[in-house]
Amino acid sequence: MTTLPSAAAEPLAAHSAVTAIPFFIPTFVVVSVIAVIIWRDRRTLDDAPATPDEDHSGEGGDRGPHTPSVG
Amino acid sequence: MPQPPTDSAARTAARVLGHPAVTHLAQQDRPAGGAAIDQVVIASGAGAVLAAVLLLLGWGHRSGRLTWLTRAAALAERGAGRGLPGWAALPSSVALVSLLTALLGMYWDISLHISHGRDVGPLANIAHYPILFGLFGIFTAGVIAVVLPLPGERPGAAAVRITRTWYAPTGGVLLAGAGFYALLGFPLDDVWHRVFGQDVTLWGPTHLMLIGGAGLSLVAMMILEREGRRAHAASGGGSGSRPPGWAQWIRRGMTAGGLLVGLSVFQAEYDFGVPQFRLVHQPLLIAVAAGCALVSARLWVGRGGALFAVAFYMLVRGGVSLAVAGIIGELWAAVPLYFAEALCVEVAALVLARRPLALGVVSGLLIGTAGFAAEFAWTHLAYRLPWTGDIVVEGMAMAVVGGVAGGVCGAMLAEGLEGRLPGRGHGVVSNRGSRNVARALFAASLAAFAAALVNCQIFTVPRGETATLILTAVHGAGEDRTADVRVELSPRGGLDGPSWVDITAWQGEGLHVDRLVREAPGVYRTSVPAPIGGQWKTLVRVHDGRELAGVPVYLPRDKAINAPEMPAQPHVTRAVTGERHILQRELKTGLPPWLWAACSAVVLACTLTLLIALGWGVARIARVLPEPARPASTPEKVGT
Numbered sequence: 001m002t003t004l005p006s007a008a009a010e011p012l013a014a015h016s017a018v019t020a021i022p023f024f025i026p027t028f029v030v031v032s033v034i035a036v037i038i039w040r041d042r043r044t045l046d047d048a049p050a051t052p053d054e055d056h057s058g059e060g061g062d063r064g065p066h067t068p069s070v071g
Numbered sequence: 072m073p074q075p076p077t078d079s080a081a082r083t084a085a086r087v088l089g090h091p092a093v094t095h096l097a098q099q100d101r102p103a104g105g106a107a108i109d110q111v112v113i114a115s116g117a118g119a120v121l122a123a124v125l126l127l128l129g130w131g132h133r134s135g136r137l138t139w140l141t142r143a144a145a146l147a148e149r150g151a152g153r154g155l156p157g158w159a160a161l162p163s164s165v166a167l168v169s170l171l172t173a174l175l176g177m178y179w180d181i182s183l184h185i186s187h188g189r190d191v192g193p194l195a196n197i198a199h200y201p202i203l204f205g206l207f208g209i210f211t212a213g214v215i216a217v218v219l220p221l222p223g224e225r226p227g228a229a230a231v232r233i234t235r236t237w238y239a240p241t242g243g244v245l246l247a248g249a250g251f252y253a254l255l256g257f258p259l260d261d262v263w264h265r266v267f268g269q270d271v272t273l274w275g276p277t278h279l280m281l282i283g284g285a286g287l288s289l290v291a292m293m294i295l296e297r298e299g300r301r302a303h304a305a306s307g308g309g310s311g312s313r314p315p316g317w318a319q320w321i322r323r324g325m326t327a328g329g330l331l332v333g334l335s336v337f338q339a340e341y342d343f344g345v346p347q348f349r350l351v352h353q354p355l356l357i358a359v360a361a362g363c364a365l366v367s368a369r370l371w372v373g374r375g376g377a378l379f380a381v382a383f384y385m386l387v388r389g390g391v392s393l394a395v396a397g398i399i400g401e402l403w404a405a406v407p408l409y410f411a412e413a414l415c416v417e418v419a420a421l422v423l424a425r426r427p428l429a430l431g432v433v434s435g436l437l438i439g440t441a442g443f444a445a446e447f448a449w450t451h452l453a454y455r456l457p458w459t460g461d462i463v464v465e466g467m468a469m470a471v472v473g474g475v476a477g478g479v480c481g482a483m484l485a486e487g488l489e490g491r492l493p494g495r496g497h498g499v500v501s502n503r504g505s506r507n508v509a510r511a512l513f514a515a516s517l518a519a520f521a522a523a524l525v526n527c528q529i530f531t532v533p534r535g536e537t538a539t540l541i542l543t544a545v546h547g548a549g550e551d552r553t554a555d556v557r558v559e560l561s562p563r564g565g566l567d568g569p570s571w572v573d574i575t576a577w578q579g580e581g582l583h584v585d586r587l588v589r590e591a592p593g594v595y596r597t598s599v600p601a602p603i604g605g606q607w608k609t610l611v612r613v614h615d616g617r618e619l620a621g622v623p624v625y626l627p628r629d630k631a632i633n634a635p636e637m638p639a640q641p642h643v644t645r646a647v648t649g650e651r652h653i654l655q656r657e658l659k660t661g662l663p664p665w666l667w668a669a670c671s672a673v674v675l676a677c678t679l680t681l682l683i684a685l686g687w688g689v690a691r692i693a694r695v696l697p698e699p700a701r702p703a704s705t706p707e708k709v710g711t
Contacts, residue, residue, distance in 0.1 A: 018114050019199050020257030023207045025118030027251050030125050030214060034233065041234035 154314030158219035159299025166212035173205025182401035188578035210250030216243025227302035242295025253284025268659040276674035286333025327368030328383030334360035342404040344455025355469035361412035362477025370485035377413040411445030431478035439471030476516040487689040490698035536647040552604030563593030569615035579607030603639035621650035
């Protein structure tokens with residue numbers, strides 16, 4: 001063996017977690033926000049199935065110029 | 072083309088880059104502590120800002136207040152994005168740039184670890200940033216695809232419902248998922264290292280998540296391209312006429328080439344010449360990548376698609392190797408050629424283009440034989456550790472299994488993307504029957520690949536063997552000390568045409584791989600002096616058949632892991648042992664085996680989730696966007 005047994009070796013470098021925090025926090029946040037949006041939409045569907053024009057997610061409100069994205 | 076054994080350009084580059092941790096601290100003084108609280112706070116703050124930017128972008132676009140995304144999408148619809156709606160074209164461009172960034176970071180990072188060893192602290196490794204930005208870019212590309220379709224707009228028939236007015240393309244969701252899975256590898260990697268030690272190997276399970284997520288995102292991009300093409304064609308296109316065929320050919324060719332790149336990076340340790348596993352893995356992995364990517368390229372892109380995919384792959388992988396070695400001054404990574412394999416697929420397709428599963432199988436057989444032979448020759452030109460006669464039989468067997476398994480998956484991928492289900496015309500009449508055939512074939516391919524992989528993984532360590540190391544000449548002093556070494560193995564006749572017998576030295580601010588010259592049975596000598604001072608870790612490596620073993624020549628003192636120096640003595644006999652604890656000195660010993668199994672199971676679960684999700688995505692496309700009926704006399708068409 002090339003190493004002596006070390007009783008309580010501390011972690012040698014926590015490089016992955018700290019440098020990665022700024023990048024995977026946003027993924028969790030964005031995924032959570034979309035999950036909440038989906039959940040609210042499905043719940044509204046259960047509560048009030050007869051109202052076709054409501055949009056509870058907020059992004060369907062006053063819109064600016066609508067540009068078709070095809071072509 | 073002989074490779075220089077020692078890369079001291081890395082040393083100069085480290086000083087130029089101003090790595091204080093590398094140039095001033097000797098490895099034995101490297102700190103062993105964890106991250107400080109203030110660093111975590113700063114990182115979290117940066118994360119909150121990035122999250123806010125993404126959310127603002129999405130909300131601003133969907134509420135109409137921000138036109139920036141719309142304008143960017145319109146820009147992306149030109150050039151190779153022609154014929155695609157913005158919600159497919161823009162994410163593809165963002166993902167392309169992100170993947171290239173991540174790939175560069177990955178090879179840079181591997182090269183830094185090989186030449187310098189483990190990271191010193193949380194922010195010490197500059198190459199982590201391109202990786203992180205690249206993987207985050209893949210996730211962002213998926214989010215853009217999900218967010219771009221305006222309220223009320225349905226991005227294709229296969230779109231997934233978020234709310235009643237918000238639909239997202241399946242490919243976009245999967246692209247975000249692949250990016251998410253890859254980024255998840257970072258915190259899991261940290262946990263892994265805390266548990267098992269700071270290992271320096273590419274094939275740690277958490278590292279595979281980082282690589283695999285990026286590579287498999289290409290499948291999500293193929294799905295997105297397909298959805299985009301169908302939606303664009305269904306809406307009649309912008310001007311009412313079909314976009315030029317070359318745009319689609321190039322776009323799909325690049326994507327298929329990207330898939331080849333993504334599948335080829337698992338072999339990176341072999342590309343650098345420091346593989347920590349048996350040599351037969353390399354032909355297996357090359358064949359799987361070739362089978363899957365090149366068969367799907369030929370079927371999905373059209374005639375010449377496999378060759379174009381290889382050309383794009385060469386441009387990307389070659390470019391990254393040149394950037395890492397030439398511009399950044401780190402190590403040179405060779406790349407497999409894949410050209411012969413592409414030729415095999417194109418030739419087979421002259422006869423079998425209309426029978427994709429047969430094409431997959433026959434291509435796989437050709438890849439495993441003719442392709443194997445071509446790569447064999449190529450390794451002698453380009454690689455630090457070329458293939459030898461030792462692996463011809465087993466290597467070819469592995470290559471055939473891998474090629475066929477990959478080829479079948481590649482055929483099903485391309486066919487599914489075109490809306491064709493397997494088995495039609497072979498007596499399978501129902502959709503459900505086809506789906507069952509597809510699932511069975513997919514499962515069988517994965518199982519065959521897994522079996523081949525297990526075979527490659529099984530290795531033995533010789534017992535009772537020793538090696539006498541004699542320093543026939545010593546040069547230099549201190550950190551730059553090198554020596555000519557003669558190695559006398561005991562028993563003498565143990566090796567029979569080995570895969571490799573070499574002296575490998577790494578982590579001394581460079582890499583040194585020197586295949587030993589055979590003087591007599593069991594007696595070898597170095598062809599160039601090997602480093603035996605400073606921070607180098609030098610060992611003799613022996614690989615013959617299933618045996619994989621090493622003998623340490625010189626190891627420096629390492630305070631952080633309580634490891635003493637093992638000096639290079641003028642005449643010493645040492646036991647031939649397993650390599651892992653020499654190559655991965657930081658690995659913790661004495662851990663219960665169930666712990667490794669449990670942690671690996673977590674990674675396996677995440678990986679299977681991603682694979683099954685991608686399979687679901689392809690199947691969904693095949694079901695919801697079936698191929699339109701065509702008259703029997705229509706010549707083979709590329710597909711819409």
